[in-house]
Amino acid sequence: MADAHRHELGFLRNAVYRESAERRRLWVAVQASSGEIAGFLHFGGTYPQLKVKQIFTPETARRQGVAQQLLSELVRYGEKHSMLGITARVGADLPANHFWVRNGFSLHHTEPGGRTSKREINVYLRELDGPSLFRKASPPVDSRPSAAEALTFRSRPRLQAARWVLDLNVVLDAARQRDEGQSWSLLGAVPVVVTAELIRELERTSVGPGEDRLLRSARGLPRLREPPSDQVARLTTSLRETLGLAEDATSKRGITDTSDLRHLAACIYYRAHGFVTRDGRILQHADALRSQYGLRVAAPAELVPPVLTDPDTEPEASPVTVEFDHSVLLGRSLTDEDHEDSARFLKSLGLGHDRLGDLLDPGTTQQPAEHRVVRVGGRVLGLAALRPPPIVGQSWIAHVYVEEDHAESLVAAEHLFDWLVRPRTHNRLYRIDLYSGPGQLATKQVALDCGFRRVGTGEESPGAPLSKTVFGGFVLPDGWQVFTADFEEQTGLRLATNMPSWRELNRSGVEVRPPNGPGNRIPLFDFETLISPGLLLPIGRPGVVVPIQPGYAAQLLPPTVSQASLLPEREAALRLERAYFFRAGRHELVSRGTVIVFYLSDPRMAAAAVARATFSATLSKEEAVATLSRQGVLSPDDIEARADARGQVTAFTFDSLTGIPRPISYNELKRLDCVGPANFVAAEAISHEQLLRIALAGLGESSP
DSSP states (O other): OTGGGHHHHOOOOHHHHHHHHHTTOEEEEEOTTTOOEEEEEEEEEETTEEEEEEEEOOGGGTTSSHHHHHHHHHHHHHHHTTOOEEEEEEETTSTTHHHHHHTTOEEEEEEEOOTTTOOEEEEEEEEOOOOBTTBOOOOOTTSOOOSSOOOOEEOOOTTOOOOEEEOHHHHHHHHTTOGGGHHHHHHHHSOEEEEHHHHHHHHHHOOSHHHHHHHHHHHTSOEEOOOOHHHHHHHHHHHHHHHTOOOOSSSHHHHHHHHHHHHHHHHHHTTOSEEEOOOHHHHHTHHHHHHHHOOEEEOHHHHSOOOOSOGGGSOOOOOEEEEETTEEEEEEEOOHHHHHHHHHHHHHTTOOHHHHHHHHOOBOSSSBOEEEEEEETTEEEEEEEEEOOSSTTSOEEEEEEEOOSSTTHHHHHHHHHHHHTSOSSSSSOEEEEEEEOTTOHHHHHHHHHTTOEEEEOSSOOTTSOEEEEEOOSEEOGGGHHHHHHHHHHHHSOBOOSSOOOHHHHHHHOEEEBOSSSOOEEEOHHHHHHHHTTOEEOOTTOOEEEEEEOHHHHHHHOGGGOSSOOSSOBOGGGGOSSEEEEESTTOGGGGOTTOEEEEEEOTTTOEEEEEEEEEEEEEEEHHHHHHHHGGGSSOOHHHHHHHOOTTSEEEEEEEEEEEEEEEEEEHHHHHHTTOOOTTTTSSOEEEOHHHHHHHHHHHSOOOOO
């Protein structure tokens, strides 16, 4: 069939079809009655993209949907195996172009054909739906598995109308400009509403002209109606028990308590998003109110967006210049010099003027946008933009665009995502919604490797944004409830009530459950990828201290240095995953998932960074150079110098690199009883208790 239709299908040797059949890349449709071939699909490609080489149906089997069925099966196959897209090359002069458009493919670009045909070739692309938490991916034999078990994020409006109910004390603080303006700022930052009980309380306590003006203002705010009296009675009785309040209807304290309970009852009855108060007794029972009634309780300071008094003094990622083969790549924050080139770059990718203005907008002094650009030679190769949420608790909005048809493109994408997922808050989980251009499959693959996952829209929607949760620091057992509440808020999925032990997590993974229906268990390593660079520190989890010379660390561990080098660095400086080489035979000490504490040796003599091991092995020096040298900063000669008498060296790769905000000196480590017999001359294991003390001392974690 193919030979008879060379004009449409091109020519392939018989051996090609035999090899494709052996690899299960040649499918046929067969007439059920006669057994005759009704069509065939020949495809190839490697992860994460499939390529249709040929699809054909003979005249006798056309107009029966055979080709469409073959293509639909390929789409299911691609999504099952976590592929990101399918491409097809079609002669521009052929009627078959209409078939691809009808089946959900878009024209990606046109390129010249061979010298013999002298025709133009249309390249079509169909992006596939990303993997889902409850659809386990099974990568093809010739592809690598995805970096983490997939997670579907809950879809929600960008400007979600999640109204917060204000307590009287917050309204009074806002009106009287107390609490450093936090309550006043709240009125502009969060959609707010008051209850009928608040109006009654103001009417009861109003004694002067100032209070009368406040009462008039409060009456102008959106207000919840009075709930049915029987429901108020039922809820106040239950709430009184939850808050541990005594029955007292006559004293001043008792009247205030009854009013507080009516506030909360109205919030719960109308399913308000949350209640803002300064009442210490209510705030102390925030977890109970959340778990029993689904009501979030917060103080004003927790909801007001951070105000940067002097954004120019805020620390930012240093510029990085690296040598890549015969090119020099520069990654830095967007400057005035980059602005015009960045606009041209985005236009070349098909973005219109309205999108350009939105992407390159610097934001405001209170809510500044961040930008990172990667240049090679005199042109822009990639750009990332990150905008903080306009409403507290909403997602950060990110855009990443990379020109993908260059050897340096993947490294550029890794650098942009490394910058993107650096935590902007500490010890609180937040969400980033990521948008990218159509056909940016390599960029999206890097995003998946970082823990981004698709947004569940209720229908298959490969054009929907990818999302990721970001956590900075360690999650400790005493912070688990706050973490799980944030996780459910951002993903719509629930975690265990209590933090499992290290042994349980190692054996069974992290259980993740939807609000209704069975859950799924995600290996701990994969779950940490989803919240990276954050790491869990359950009871029993040990770690390893790895010594590193300051000069070596300056290139491999940028968070440990305050000033970037003026000379080009090795490629690893842009990588999400980096490699460290040390004495042969100790790879079991740093197994996959191990928490690493990097200790800078003389003269710094301080623990300065933490990371997570992703791979470790003892290799021949030749294999180490061939497979890992591009992820490290040592030259082949340096790697060879570290090899033992048998020519072997141990290497491990790591990710989730985080600088310790307050590096811990050797003397303090000794005081904390974290220095072992090896005295940090070589890598050494540390117990859970020692790792915990380092986390508390250097990362400012709350004490368990």
